[in-house]
Amino acid sequence: MSNVPAIDIHNLTASYERKPVLWEIDCQFPQGKLIGIVGPNGSGKTTLLKNIMGLMKPDSGYVKIFGDKLNKVRHRVSYVPQRESVDWDFPADVMDVVLMGRYNPKKLFSRVTQEDRDIAIEALKRVNMLEFSKRHISQLSGGQQQRVFIARSLAQQADLYLMDEPFVGVDAASEDAILSLLTDMKNNGKTVVIVHHDLQTAYEYFDYIALLNTRLVACGPTEEVFTSELLQEAYGGRLTVLSRIGELIAKKDFPVREKGQKDN
Amino acid sequence: MNTWVLINAVVIALSCSLAGAFLVLRHRAMLTDAISHAVLPGLVIAFLISGSRNTAAMLIGAFAFGFICIFLVEFFRRYVRITDDASIGITFTSLFAIGIILVSRYTDRIDLDQECVLHGEITYSALKRMALPGTNWHVPQTFVSGMAMLFIVSLLIAIGYRGLKITSFNPDYATSIGVSVTLWHYISGGIASMVTIVSFEAVGAILVIALMVIPAATAWLISKRLPAMLLNTTILSVTGSVFGYWVAIWLNVSIAGSIAFLLGIQLMVVILVKVVARRLPLQRATK
Amino acid sequence: MASLWTYFNHPNFWWVLAGTTFLSAISALVGTFTYLQRKSLMGDAIAHGILPGVAGGFLIAGEKNALVIMIGAIVWGVLTVSSIEWISRKTHLRSSTAMAVVLSAFFGLGMMLLTVVQTSGLPDASGINSFLFGQAASMLPEDLMVYSVFAVVVAFVLAAVYPHLTIISFDRATAESNGFNVRRVDAVLSILVVAATAIGIQSIGLILMAALLITPAAIARMWNSRLIGMLIFSGGIAALAAGMGSVISFTAPAMPTGPWIVLILFAFTLISMVISPQRGLLKRYRQQKKNQDIILRENFIKRLYHQWERSGQTAFHLSDIEDTPSKRTLRYAVNNDWIQLAGNSIHLSEKGMREGRRITRAHRLWELYLSKALRMRDDHVHPSAEVMEHLIGDDLEKELLRALDYPLTDPHQRDIPYEP
Known part of the structure; x- marks a missing residue:
């Protein structure tokens, strides 16, 4: 494992409807760790993840993954969206969804191979869902749905996993299963980044934490970040200066970088 | 009773319903409404320029307006922040209005009228015949174009199956693995526009929505997996058009209208059966 | 009819x-x-x-x-x-x-x-x-x-x-x-x-x-x-x-x-x-043009101020200024008494100096704010400040001053200039 950070976020500013919701985020996530992106509701956690995955275009800054552009290392990255982001009534059974983990743009027109099937079965075994493989996805509990999503992610055989709120709406049994799986993955040298809103559990779960509230409050090993001062700062509300200037930017349609200026 | 009319109806229903399935899965059913209205001016202008029902010209014209429609919707939404559904509503009503004005203005020069725009002319679809190359069989021209359409739609779905499936189910995930959601969005929209255009003459602007949306929506309610849903979609579109045709002949009413309505009845029956089944104690015990 | x-x-x-x-x-x-x-x-x-x-x-x-x-x-x-x-x-x-x-x-x-x-x-x-x-x-x-x-x-x-x-x-x-x-x-x-x-x-x-x-x-x-x-x-x-x-x-x-x-x-x-x-396109276009104008002329006066900071001189030759200002910018500066222009020589007026100082102050306050409140690395704060200096008006400046408790230097140890 090299020392290149798994994710390098540089001066990232991102907006919704022209109003910045993330301000100049600047941090690195090391490889081989279980990393939490933690913060109150509406603090921009999901936005940050979407920017890392290229699902949103930032107003300024950039993200590098394993020291490279996302497009070059896409096959090493796996993304697990929020469970609510899909329609679970879609006509597909558990196996269908997990097999989607074997899709990639180059193989989009080929058929499912036996190898793909074996990998999918293996992934289902690891999340304890093999017996449900023929079940329609709408007939699963929230925790089971989440495990199916994680199985799909495992089937991608990536090195870096980004998961958006995998513990939301999940029963205790699933939560334990998911957590031990994540620890397993970490021990196998994988990097796992998780968006998480629950402060109580964050301390036990993660080795490394980025504390977020529209701006980065802290980023580092859990013990260093979990100080009452920093937590107070992250959960103590927005900064008035930031919200005021954000409103000005939206109102005056102002850019966040001058023309031609790049963040190097 | 004219067997060819029935066969034409079935062929059209098949391609429409297959093309519509992916729009229904994307919750974009109302887009069919927009497309079927918006292509009218394109058809009329192609008519006026080429002076005949030249399929190629009509395809080009309709595609051009299909794209104008998509462009305007995006434009209104993004630059003037008109809500999503209102952007669609404004665009397609306006384009349709242009089409209707052109139809009424040049009604003597083109063989399209307001009624044809709404009804289609499936009854007359079997009149013009052509010989199949190398044989002595004379079949209606519309049958040949319909079969070609069905073949193209089936082929596109077979080839694009994975792309259509993954971008319909989970667009964010698709983007994350490097599959372009926008591209597949346009492909599914493009397939839908194509069948709309070819079916327009036969069933008119509004009933084509029924063919595209209702069988797929019905099939979705009774299918566990996508292949099954596509199969059920085809079955339901065939049964719907056959029953619809019979009813229309029996009551001597609009064939296209009757097919649309019968498709609606099929959906209602399916929902009712599901509602009743849910109340049965047997079902509850197994669940 | x-x-x-x-x-x-x-x-x-x-x-x-x-x-x-x-x-x-x-x-x-x-x-x-x-x-x-x-x-x-x-x-x-x-x-x-x-x-x-x-x-x-x-x-x-x-x-x-x-x-x-x-x-x-x-x-x-x-x-x-x-x-x-x-x-x-x-x-x-x-x-x-x-x-x-x-x-x-x-x-x-x-x-x-x-x-x-x-x-x-x-x-x-x-x-x-x-x-x-x-x-x-x-x-x-x-x-x-x-x-x-x-x-x-x-x-x-x-x-x-x-x-x-x-x-x-x-x-x-x-x-x-x-x-x-x-x-x-x-x-x-x-x-x-x-x-x-x-x-x-x-x-x-x-x-x-x-x-x-x-x-x-x-x-x-x-x-x-x-x-x-x-x-x-x-x-x-x-x-x-x-x-x-x-x-x-x-x-x-x-x-x-x-x-x-x-x-x-x-x-x-x-x-x-x-x-x-x-929401008209014309309005948006004008707004963006206006923003661009503001950025250009404020950058111009800021540059003069920086040169004054370094040299103590208030007179410059037009060719000494990096990024030659447009005619439009110069006209604005002259009309607002920021500078006096005679041929190719420029004299920075008291008013222009105040304006340059205000923008520089806004820039450095924002850099300090990013460094303190957002804990950004000192070598990363500049690009954002290049824009925000044009947005920060009197109200926001007061807010920043309060939040930072009237600081004297920015993260790069340059003085934050106050009105004398």
């Missing part, structure tokens, strides 16, 4: 003109609420789904009887709404899918009934086509009376539920959590949409009726941010378009009226898109 006069003298002309403008205005008012609740396409579903009611009303009355047809349309419109509601409640299909299903199936049924009408041999059978695309000129005063009575009722109901509609249009979630009966208001609004659609069938026609519910509201939103303003505007614009449409209908009787009204509304949309004060 003589020909136009003959239309003005046509006995029905003023009746029709007054009627269509009034009916359209009322429909547009209802549409404003559906627009705000993002239910615009509901109007389209209803307008198409209503056809069996219209054709059925015609068959029952045996003639083009406005009252019977109106009742048929409203009954069937309510059936359309409830069917959509029923499907989305009983199945996992979304309401947009349910709309497409119901509108097309009902329209099919309507087509079946329409063929029955046409083969019925009823005397007025061909007249039913005027309901599809509208035929304002063919409206009789007694038809107009019927529609207007319905329109007045719609207006009264609208006025009565106005406060409730306002609440759920703006903050549905809060209204719901406060125990507000959202469903009942929804039901009332649905019935209003049905009625608003039905009163327009003769003048616009049901195929394009949706446009009258959607487009005026969208145009009004571009010009107004307050509800009352939107209502007045959308009603007015709909009346104007309908009025113009009925004039066209009289001059070209073979043409249906509806498409013309829709086209006029579309033209209004495009015009508003360019020139509206709220």
